[in-house]
Amino acid sequence: MLNRIDLTNKRALITGAGSGIGRAIALRLAEEGMKLALVGRSAEKLMRTAALTGRPLDMLVLPADITKPKDMDNIMHIMEGHFKGLDVLVNNAGMALSRPFEQTAEADFDAIMAVNVKAPFILCQRTLKLLRTSDCPTIINIGSVVAHDGYANQAAYAASKHALLGMTKALAKEVSGDGIRVHMLSPGGVYTEMIDVVRPELSPEGLIRPEEVAELAAYLIQHRGGAVIDEIRLHRAGKEPFM
Ligand SMILES: NC(=O)c1ccc[n+]([C@@H]2O[C@H](COP(=O)([O-])OP(=O)(O)OC[C@H]3O[C@@H](n4cnc5c(N)ncnc54)[C@H](OP(=O)(O)O)[C@@H]3O)[C@@H](O)[C@H]2O)c1
Numbered sequence: 001m002l003n004r005i006d007l008t009n010k011r012a013l014i015t016g017a018g019s020g021i022g023r024a025i026a027l028r029l030a031e032e033g034m035k036l037a038l039v040g041r042s043a044e045k046l047m048r049t050a051a052l053t054g055r056p057l058d059m060l061v062l063p064a065d066i067t068k069p070k071d072m073d074n075i076m077h078i079m080e081g082h083f084k085g086l087d088v089l090v091n092n093a094g095m096a097l098s099r100p101f102e103q104t105a106e107a108d109f110d111a112i113m114a115v116n117v118k119a120p121f122i123l124c125q126r127t128l129k130l131l132r133t134s135d136c137p138t139i140i141n142i143g144s145v146v147a148h149d150g151y152a153n154q155a156a157y158a159a160s161k162h163a164l165l166g167m168t169k170a171l172a173k174e175v176s177g178d179g180i181r182v183h184m185l186s187p188g189g190v191y192t193e194m195i196d197v198v199r200p201e202l203s204p205e206g207l208i209r210p211e212e213v214a215e216l217a218a219y220l221i222q223h224r225g226g227a228v229i230d231e232i233r234l235h236r237a238g239k240e241p242f243m
Helices: 020-031 043-053 069-083 106-131 155-178 193-198 210-222
Strands: 011-015 035-040 059-063 088-091 138-142 181-187 231-234
Touching (some): 020 088, 059 069, 069 106, 088 106, 106 155, 181 210
Parallel strands (some): 088 138, 181 231
16 A cells, blocks of 8 residues: 555645646645645636635735746736745646648647647746755646547647647656656546537536546645656546546
8 A cells, every 4th residue: 555645734736726637637636635736727717726725825826828928927926925935836837739730830730739749848847946945746747548649630739738748747857866756647538628619519417527537637736656666648538538
């Protein structure tokens, strides 16, 4: 039996915490007594997440666009000032795009890479010094099955998640000596607002629930045996993986 780390008062920064998988992870980590910095563009959605934790005073609501350098500076300034360190970074915010290859504009490609790859890269880079002060430092990047396979009409999205996987693998090796665990969770279709936009034809019963992804994130943060888990793919039982 592995020891379970007590997460009471440990600090996590979660991007995209106002909806879907990010909100489910926030609620699950709040259950463990963690203090959370909730990041996303909509203050209203973040405040709703904070309220749902039942401990809104332990939550930092940080409305920010993670593609904007000034907003990133603000996040780091507040993290350093209020949290004075960090135990867990969850790079969850993301955008998907379902568009035929020839109709995918350069601006679409740039936008998706900025949210799904560049922002996690910058957040990892800027939080490493804070994570090094923790006794359970963990980074969890939310990937997708499209990080491993190709799906028609999703070239830009697939490129961004493949890139995130490459970064995750390289960083995991680079900081393992510092005791920092870097993982990627790669779900298939999850029942969130995003799937409604990209694959509205899929019925909710066939989808993974955000809480299932959150449970795995909590497990990875709480259990630190000798084995390093580099990636987990979540497929719906009995179904082909899809996004
Ligand atoms: N749903 C699926 O089937 C599925 C499958 C595999 C992987 N994923 C991945 O899971 C992650 C979460 O997605 P979800 O399914 O939970 O969808 P979602 O509910 O649409 O969540 C995406 C979140 O990202 C935030 N976000 C987007 N752009 C941002 C920006 N520029 N700055 C700050 N925050 C931003 C959004 O908040 P604001 O709009 O308030 O900014 C939103 O809370 C994504 O990385 C996605 O690629 C989803």
